Each structure stands twice: as structure tokens, then as C-alpha cells.
Amino acid sequence: MRRAVCPGSFDPITNGHLDIIARASKLYDVVHVAVMINQSKKGLFTVEERIELIREVTADFGNVEVESFHGLLVDFCKQRDIPAIVKGLRAVSDFDYELQMAQMNNGLTGVETLFVPTNPTYSFLSSSLVKEVAPRGGDVSHQVPPTGQPPLTPRQARK
Secondary structure, three states: OOEEEEEEOOOOOOHHHHHHHHHHHHHOOEEEEEEEOOOOOOOOOOHHHHHHHHHHHHHHHOOEEEEEEOOOHHHHHHHHOOOEEEEEEOOHHHHHHHHHHHHHHHHHHOOEEEEEEOOHHHOOOOHHHHHHHHHHOOOOOOOOOOOOOOOOOHHHHHO
């Protein structure tokens, strides 16, 4: 069984994230979406809310499992026998950082990293940008997947 992981904070999940997860789900039998727990950062959404949102927007894929993790991603992979990490690249600057991380991960445990170029439609998009625009009244509804949840409002973004 071919397995991979798509890691991130997903705070909030964007259409760019969803595009990479969807593309990975066509390449692998099972795609684990690993929601990073960072105790030093105050998230917009709780980890539980992020997991639920991701489960909702990936439900139709049929082969996506969503869970949280803390610590090293390679330990998450080792515990679940996942040999590959799938990462989206928006720009050359992403590649510079991600290549170093991929080489470290491979050196630690032999886990491979597959780089997927971002769909040009989402090349500028990041969770940080969404969190910056939403509190100022900007409409980010076309940058995040539609869910059963209400759209991100300025009040939510300030929490």
C-alpha cells in the first residue's frame, strides 16, 4: 500500500493546501494529513477545529486520514510506516527551505520528500496571508474551501 503524509499547520486550510492534498490522493493509496501542534503559537482555530474542517473538505477523496502530531514529522512517519512526505512549492524561496528539510528528514530516517509545484492559481496563497486579510474586512471566501462552517469573519480572525 502506497502511503504519504501532507504536513502543515493548516490554520486555516486554504484552497492551495486542498489542491496539494487532492493531487497526492491521486498518487497514493492513503494520504495522511498531519496537523502540526505548535504549543508556542496561538492558532486562529484549535487543532480539533482544523482537523474537523480538513476532514469535512477531504471527505469525498475517500483515502485521506487526518490527525494531529507534535514533535518530529519523521517520527510520525516512522510510527505509521509512511515512506513519503508530499510538500507543495509556491516559489523558489519555498524550495530553498524545503530542500534542506527534505535532506534532513531523509538523513534521519530515510523518508523521501516529493515536491509538487503549486497550481499557479494558488501560488501567492498562504494561511498567514488569509489571517492578515480577513481581520481587515477582506473577502477570503474564494481562498478557503467551502465548508459547513461559516466563512472566516474579521471577528474570528482577531481571536
